[in-house]
Amino acid sequence: MIRLFNVYYPVRTLILLGGEALIVWTSFLLGAWLQFRADSYMVLNYEYGYIKILVVTALVLICFHWFDLYDPARFNAKGDLYFRLLLVPGLTALMLAFVGFVFPRFLLGNGSSLVGLIILTLALFGWRTAYGWLVQQPYLRERVYVLGTGERAQRLVQGLRQRSELGIEVVGWTGNVEGALTREAVASHLMDLVDGGVHRVIVAMPDRRGTIPVHELLQLRLKGVKIEEASSWLEKMSGRIEVELLHPSSLIFADGFRFSASFLLMRRLLSFLASSIALLIVFPIIPFVILAIKLDSAGPVLYRQKRVGRGGFMFYCYKFRTMRQDAEADTGPTWAGDDDPRITRVGRFLRSSRLDEIP
Structure with a gap:
């Protein structure tokens, strides 16, 4: 444990945070150098390039925190970790695209941000794999x-x-x-x-x-x-x-019940924007998913289930069907196990890839 500002932090947490901050910074710095080459010194020193990269680094670290990537106990499997790692550069790309559209001079330009994101994605997978081995060593457990x-x-x-x-x-x-x-x-x-x-x-x-x-x-x-x-x-x-x-x-006494109107509005707008962009990205594969479901088993393509929301509000949740049509005929709604015989062959893939959540 290391004490900073009267707060104790585990050594491995500081290693993880420091390592990722360095990786993000280096990735975008390398992206700028690869795109500008001889002009990179001018861009970084006289066009506030270092400050711009520092701001992007802070945004990426906030995304890590947002996706609970500093709380490994939430990962149900190693695939969950890598899936969330992919979400970070994806969300960062959306934010940079929005900022570049509204404030074009904020970005370094010349495609350096895109190159930096590609380098960052590859580096994160390698770093997290190495860190997973590192924390299992006796001195960091x-x-x-x-x-x-x-x-x-x-x-x-x-x-x-x-x-x-x-x-x-x-x-x-x-x-x-x-x-x-x-x-x-x-x-x-x-x-x-x-x-x-x-x-x-x-x-x-x-x-x-x-x-x-x-x-x-x-x-x-x-x-x-x-x-x-x-x-x-x-x-x-x-x-x-x-x-x-x-x-x-x-x-x-728990936190989490106090939400301001501005926070709820911003969360709703971000959710709508992210889901709309994600829907456009996955739209080409939707016909193939529908065809696979129809060929694999009889029944409707979509599965509808009644859910209870805040204040007792009832609503319907729609997903691509991943189980047999009569899966809940005898037992009613029950949790699905890892090797649940009710899950179809296509449904098993849809669940593992989260494609059943598209609707």
Whole structure:
């Protein structure tokens, strides 16, 4: 842990952020040099080229944060990581195109931004692959202790140990405590492990009354150790919110409920713009998707399901059909598993490529 401005940051997070900032900067700098060659010195020094590249670098890093690329626990598979990596240069290209249309003098010009984006895309794939190997090395692994017992804590421990790409080492959990599970026993076991260097404590206790070591957790928090709820980690790894395990206080005090009118309007405009451009890009393949669905299995091309939105508002969600027509005849709407026999052959490809989301 490194302390900057009274905030503790893991070393590997700083390596990731610094490495990507350097890669973005170098990619656009190299793009400018390849396009301008002998004139690159003039463009960079006398036409504010370095400042323009610095602004673009900041925009790209914001896109990384927007797509949760600094929170690897949200990636359900390695393909999810690479898919989000592709979204970053895509969104950056849209923003640069808009800025270039409104403020043409802001861009370096001569196609250098396009060349920089191509270099950036290739470099990001190589860097993230190398970083995935790097965080699994002992000196950069994040040491985690799971404070809790029972099925929930055990499921969390197993999930963390199976996700080696997270670079997390579970050094222990309360289920290993011998004897009666009192507050004193839990606190003693926790402090013994923390003395060995724990970076994060995840609380997964079903009943916290009289058992949770509040004083010890507060001391760890002051030392820079992160204290987090198990529900947030289970949500990240599974992509689902375990409603039955939520505490009322989690909803009452959590952020995320306050949105200004300007924020909602901007989010709506960006969503509409991004979806319209994406629809134009994928439009040529839509007829082939429709033909593949019709040839693979009988039934309609589109699948319609009723959903509940904010304030109880009911709406219909449309997707390309990926299951048999009678998939929900016996069981009703249920979650689809990895090897769900109801999924068709074409549907399996559409789900993995997210093409079923086009409608």
